[in-house]
Amino acid sequence: MKKFGIGLSIAALLTVAACGSEGANEAANADSESSNGNNEETSESNNDSSNEAEENDTENNSDNAEADEEAEEVNNEVNEDTEEVTDEVAEEGWETSVGETVENEGGTFTLHARQDDIDTAETGPVVMEIEQVNAASGELSPDLAAMMETENIEYVQMDITVENTGEEDITFYASQATIATSTGEQLESDMWMSDHIDGEMMSGTSHSGSFFFILENSNAEDIENVRITWSAPHDEDFNDIGEEVDIEVSF
Structure with a gap:
């Protein structure tokens, strides 16, 4: 079949x-x-x-x-939220406002004062932009507290950008500023917490850093002004090629 x-x-x-x-x-x-x-x-x-x-x-x-x-x-909502945050930061200029407390890996910190309207400092071929000087206090995380040998800290922070505008290599120790506070303390930056800017500055180079001055006998919230000084820059023959920098910043 x-x-x-x-x-x-x-x-x-x-x-x-x-x-x-x-x-x-x-x-x-x-x-x-x-x-x-x-x-x-x-x-x-x-x-x-x-x-x-x-x-x-x-x-x-x-x-x-x-x-x-x-x-x-959802994407539109996220973008709107991001734009709002960006607008707020752009309007205020800083992510942290005076009086605000923030928390990070280093601990919990409160910003007591800030000054960011500071004239450009010039000496010889050196041009310095002081982006901000602020006074703050903090409760350190266990790891940082062990390293600093203290649980609480009071300090002044300074952010700067320095440039050698000359045609010759020079020496200028931007990271070796000395400050005097209105609370009566004279301090140099803490080498462990601060950035390092090499003193040997080649022609046309620019460097930036943040520097921390740890208060020993006063509180950051009590500081009203800070005086800051730098030694004059010098050339390869150790001749000064500018004046000592001496400025005062009021909060």
């Missing part, structure tokens, strides 16, 4: 065309009707499957569109 069925399906048209017998025609017609019926069922089944697939695709596309809209809304 398997061979017959195969033979019939392949030879149906040959039988009709070549033999022309009545039985062959009937068999061929029956087979044709059966084949047409199967084709119609298959077509309907395929159409149903195709319609279901189209419906599923439409639903998936709709879900994806909704998800994209939700994601876009």
